[in-house]
Amino acid sequence: DAKTTQPPSMDCAEGRAANLPCNHSTISGNEYVYWYRQIHSQGPQYIIHGLKNNETNEMASLIITEDRKSSTLILPHATLRDTAVYYCIVRVSSNDYKLSFGAGTTVTVRA
Amino acid sequence: GAVVSQHPSRVICKSGTSVKIECRSLDFQATTMFWYRQFPKQSLMLMATSNEGSKATYEQGVEKDKFLINHASLTLSTLTVTSAHPEDSSFYICSARGRLAVSYEQYFGPGTRLTVT
Secondary structure (H helix, E strand, O other), rough: OOOEEEEEEEEEOOOEEEEEEEEOOOOOEEEEOOOOOEOOOOOOEEEEEEOOEEEEOOEEEEEEEOOOEEEEEEEEOOOOOEEEEEEEEEEEOOOOOOOOOOOOOEEEEOO | OOOEEEEEEEEEOOOOOOEEEEEEEOOOOOOEEEEEEEEOOOOEEEEEEEEOOOOOOOOOOOOOOOEEEEEEOOOOEEEEEEEOOOOHHHHHEEEEEEEOOOOEEEEOOOOOEEOOO
Protein backbone atom coordinates (compact mmCIF):
# COMPACT_ATOMS: atom_id res chain seq x y z
CA ASP A 1 0.00 0.00 0.00
CA ALA A 2 1.18 3.54 -0.78
CA LYS A 3 2.69 5.65 1.96
CA THR A 4 0.99 8.86 3.06
CA THR A 5 2.37 12.09 4.48
CA GLN A 6 0.34 14.35 6.74
CA PRO A 7 1.26 17.41 8.80
CA PRO A 8 1.75 16.41 12.43
CA SER A 9 -0.68 18.94 13.82
CA MET A 10 -3.00 21.79 13.03
CA ASP A 11 -5.33 24.12 14.84
CA CYS A 12 -8.63 25.42 13.61
CA ALA A 13 -11.34 27.68 14.95
CA GLU A 14 -14.69 26.35 16.01
CA GLY A 15 -17.31 26.91 13.34
CA ARG A 16 -14.78 27.32 10.56
CA ALA A 17 -13.88 24.78 7.91
CA ALA A 18 -10.90 22.55 8.65
CA ASN A 19 -8.86 21.46 5.64
CA LEU A 20 -6.60 18.47 6.31
CA PRO A 21 -4.03 17.70 3.60
CA CYS A 22 -2.56 14.32 2.75
CA ASN A 23 0.16 13.50 0.23
CA HIS A 24 0.21 10.08 -1.40
CA SER A 25 2.45 10.60 -4.39
CA THR A 26 3.10 6.88 -4.95
CA ILE A 27 -0.56 5.89 -5.03
CA SER A 28 -1.49 3.21 -7.54
CA GLY A 29 -4.49 3.25 -9.83
CA ASN A 30 -6.42 0.71 -7.79
CA GLU A 31 -5.73 2.23 -4.38
CA TYR A 32 -8.40 4.12 -2.49
CA VAL A 33 -7.92 6.98 -0.06
CA TYR A 34 -9.51 6.40 3.34
CA TRP A 35 -9.84 8.78 6.26
CA TYR A 36 -10.32 7.71 9.86
CA ARG A 37 -10.14 9.70 13.04
CA GLN A 38 -9.37 8.76 16.63
CA ILE A 39 -10.66 10.81 19.49
CA HIS A 40 -8.44 10.56 22.55
CA SER A 41 -8.50 7.11 24.19
CA GLN A 42 -11.16 5.76 21.83
CA GLY A 43 -11.11 3.43 18.86
CA PRO A 44 -10.80 4.91 15.36
CA GLN A 45 -13.89 5.99 13.46
CA TYR A 46 -14.38 5.78 9.70
CA ILE A 47 -14.98 9.15 8.05
CA ILE A 48 -14.94 8.83 4.29
CA HIS A 49 -13.14 7.23 1.37
CA GLY A 50 -12.72 7.77 -2.36
CA LEU A 51 -10.92 6.60 -5.48
CA LYS A 52 -10.73 9.60 -7.80
CA ASN A 53 -13.95 11.53 -7.59
CA ASN A 54 -14.66 13.98 -4.82
CA GLU A 55 -16.89 12.53 -2.14
CA THR A 56 -19.16 14.03 0.49
CA ASN A 57 -21.08 12.53 3.36
CA GLU A 58 -22.65 13.80 6.55
CA MET A 59 -19.29 14.06 8.27
CA ALA A 60 -16.92 15.50 5.70
CA SER A 61 -15.89 16.08 2.11
CA LEU A 62 -12.93 14.46 0.39
CA ILE A 63 -11.21 16.29 -2.44
CA ILE A 64 -8.76 14.23 -4.50
CA THR A 65 -6.47 15.96 -7.00
CA GLU A 66 -6.71 14.97 -10.62
CA ASP A 67 -3.34 13.20 -10.53
CA ARG A 68 -4.44 11.52 -7.26
CA LYS A 69 -1.14 12.34 -5.60
CA SER A 70 -2.78 14.28 -2.82
CA SER A 71 -6.12 14.79 -1.16
CA THR A 72 -7.82 17.07 1.34
CA LEU A 73 -10.33 16.16 3.99
CA ILE A 74 -12.70 19.01 4.72
CA LEU A 75 -14.67 19.30 7.92
CA PRO A 76 -17.11 22.01 6.89
CA HIS A 77 -17.96 23.43 10.32
CA ALA A 78 -15.50 22.21 12.90
CA THR A 79 -16.75 21.72 16.44
CA LEU A 80 -14.84 21.07 19.65
CA ARG A 81 -15.86 17.41 19.35
CA ASP A 82 -13.89 17.16 16.12
CA THR A 83 -10.64 17.45 18.08
CA ALA A 84 -8.91 14.17 17.25
CA VAL A 85 -6.07 12.53 15.36
CA TYR A 86 -6.98 12.18 11.69
CA TYR A 87 -5.46 9.37 9.66
CA CYS A 88 -5.18 9.29 5.88
CA ILE A 89 -4.74 5.72 4.65
CA VAL A 90 -4.22 4.49 1.12
CA ARG A 91 -4.98 0.90 0.32
CA VAL A 92 -6.27 -1.45 -2.31
CA SER A 93 -9.95 -2.00 -1.78
CA SER A 94 -9.98 -5.68 -2.53
CA ASN A 95 -7.05 -6.82 -0.40
CA ASP A 96 -7.19 -8.35 3.03
CA TYR A 97 -8.79 -5.24 4.55
CA LYS A 98 -5.88 -4.53 6.83
CA LEU A 99 -5.41 -0.86 7.69
CA SER A 100 -1.94 0.61 8.08
CA PHE A 101 -2.08 3.69 10.27
CA GLY A 102 0.58 6.37 9.96
CA ALA A 103 1.24 9.15 12.43
CA GLY A 104 -1.81 11.15 11.38
CA THR A 105 -2.60 14.81 11.99
CA THR A 106 -3.56 15.97 15.46
CA VAL A 107 -6.34 18.47 14.92
CA THR A 108 -7.24 20.80 17.77
CA VAL A 109 -10.42 22.80 17.40
CA ARG A 110 -10.36 25.93 19.53
CA ALA A 111 -13.34 27.92 20.74
CA GLY B 1 -23.01 1.93 12.21
CA ALA B 2 -22.40 -1.45 13.76
CA VAL B 3 -21.28 -1.75 17.36
CA VAL B 4 -18.15 -3.44 18.63
CA SER B 5 -17.50 -3.70 22.35
CA GLN B 6 -14.41 -4.58 24.32
CA HIS B 7 -14.11 -5.86 27.84
CA PRO B 8 -12.58 -4.81 30.08
CA SER B 9 -12.05 -1.16 29.25
CA ARG B 10 -9.16 -0.97 31.70
CA VAL B 11 -7.14 -3.67 33.41
CA ILE B 12 -4.19 -3.64 35.74
CA CYS B 13 -2.27 -6.85 36.23
CA LYS B 14 0.94 -7.94 37.85
CA SER B 15 4.01 -8.86 35.89
CA GLY B 16 4.05 -12.52 34.97
CA THR B 17 0.31 -13.00 34.97
CA SER B 18 -1.96 -13.41 31.94
CA VAL B 19 -4.85 -11.21 30.98
CA LYS B 20 -7.67 -11.81 28.53
CA ILE B 21 -9.36 -9.09 26.50
CA GLU B 22 -12.67 -9.72 24.78
CA CYS B 23 -13.91 -8.16 21.56
CA ARG B 24 -17.56 -8.62 20.64
CA SER B 25 -19.61 -7.60 17.64
CA LEU B 26 -22.98 -6.76 19.11
CA ASP B 27 -25.26 -6.53 16.11
CA PHE B 28 -23.52 -8.30 13.27
CA GLN B 29 -21.54 -11.42 12.56
CA ALA B 30 -17.85 -10.64 12.37
CA THR B 31 -16.09 -12.97 9.99
CA THR B 32 -12.82 -11.10 10.43
CA MET B 33 -11.43 -9.34 13.47
CA PHE B 34 -8.25 -7.35 13.78
CA TRP B 35 -6.21 -6.61 16.88
CA TYR B 36 -4.16 -3.43 17.16
CA ARG B 37 -1.82 -2.09 19.81
CA GLN B 38 -1.16 1.57 20.47
CA PHE B 39 1.57 2.91 22.73
CA PRO B 40 1.28 6.44 24.18
CA LYS B 41 1.63 9.17 21.58
CA GLN B 42 2.07 6.61 18.82
CA SER B 43 -0.15 5.34 16.05
CA LEU B 44 -2.03 2.05 15.93
CA MET B 45 -0.01 -0.99 15.00
CA LEU B 46 -1.74 -4.04 13.61
CA MET B 47 -0.88 -7.14 15.62
CA ALA B 48 -2.93 -9.87 14.01
CA THR B 49 -5.90 -10.77 11.87
CA SER B 50 -8.31 -13.49 12.89
CA ASN B 51 -10.96 -15.17 10.81
CA GLU B 52 -13.73 -17.10 12.51
CA GLY B 53 -12.79 -20.72 12.94
CA SER B 54 -9.23 -20.24 11.72
CA LYS B 55 -5.87 -19.60 13.31
CA ALA B 56 -4.90 -15.97 13.55
CA THR B 57 -2.36 -14.46 11.20
CA TYR B 58 0.23 -12.43 13.07
CA GLU B 59 2.15 -9.44 11.76
CA GLN B 60 5.90 -9.60 11.61
CA GLY B 61 7.50 -9.13 14.99
CA VAL B 62 4.41 -10.07 17.02
CA GLU B 63 4.94 -13.16 19.17
CA LYS B 64 2.09 -15.53 18.59
CA ASP B 65 2.86 -17.51 21.74
CA LYS B 66 2.67 -14.39 23.83
CA PHE B 67 -0.44 -12.87 22.29
CA LEU B 68 -2.95 -15.68 21.96
CA ILE B 69 -5.91 -14.91 19.75
CA ASN B 70 -9.06 -16.97 19.61
CA HIS B 71 -11.96 -16.29 17.24
CA ALA B 72 -14.23 -19.19 18.07
CA SER B 73 -17.54 -17.59 17.19
CA LEU B 74 -18.86 -15.00 14.77
CA THR B 75 -19.36 -12.47 17.54
CA LEU B 76 -16.39 -12.97 19.83
CA SER B 77 -12.64 -12.79 19.56
CA THR B 78 -10.28 -12.84 22.52
CA LEU B 79 -6.73 -11.66 22.94
CA THR B 80 -4.78 -13.18 25.82
CA VAL B 81 -1.53 -11.52 26.82
CA THR B 82 0.46 -14.29 28.48
CA SER B 83 3.16 -13.69 31.07
CA ALA B 84 2.61 -9.97 30.82
CA HIS B 85 5.49 -7.57 31.40
CA PRO B 86 5.48 -3.81 31.93
CA GLU B 87 6.49 -3.27 28.31
CA ASP B 88 3.18 -4.89 27.29
CA SER B 89 1.34 -1.98 28.87
CA SER B 90 -0.55 -0.42 26.00
CA PHE B 91 -3.93 0.42 24.52
CA TYR B 92 -5.34 -2.63 22.73
CA ILE B 93 -8.01 -2.04 20.11
CA CYS B 94 -9.99 -4.54 18.09
CA SER B 95 -11.96 -4.04 14.91
CA ALA B 96 -14.40 -6.26 13.08
CA ARG B 97 -15.76 -6.81 9.59
CA GLY B 98 -18.99 -8.54 8.71
CA ARG B 99 -19.66 -11.19 6.11
CA LEU B 100 -21.33 -8.82 3.69
CA ALA B 101 -19.26 -5.74 4.49
CA VAL B 102 -18.20 -3.42 1.71
CA SER B 103 -14.61 -2.31 1.45
CA TYR B 104 -14.59 0.36 4.13
CA GLU B 105 -16.79 -1.28 6.69
CA GLN B 106 -14.48 -2.03 9.57
CA TYR B 107 -15.84 -1.13 12.98
CA PHE B 108 -13.55 -0.45 15.89
CA GLY B 109 -14.04 -1.19 19.54
CA PRO B 110 -13.45 1.41 22.24
CA GLY B 111 -10.14 -0.09 23.28
CA THR B 112 -8.72 -1.71 26.42
CA ARG B 113 -6.00 -0.02 28.40
CA LEU B 114 -3.64 -2.58 29.91
CA THR B 115 -1.24 -1.61 32.66
CA VAL B 116 1.25 -4.20 33.85
CA THR B 117 2.88 -3.43 37.19
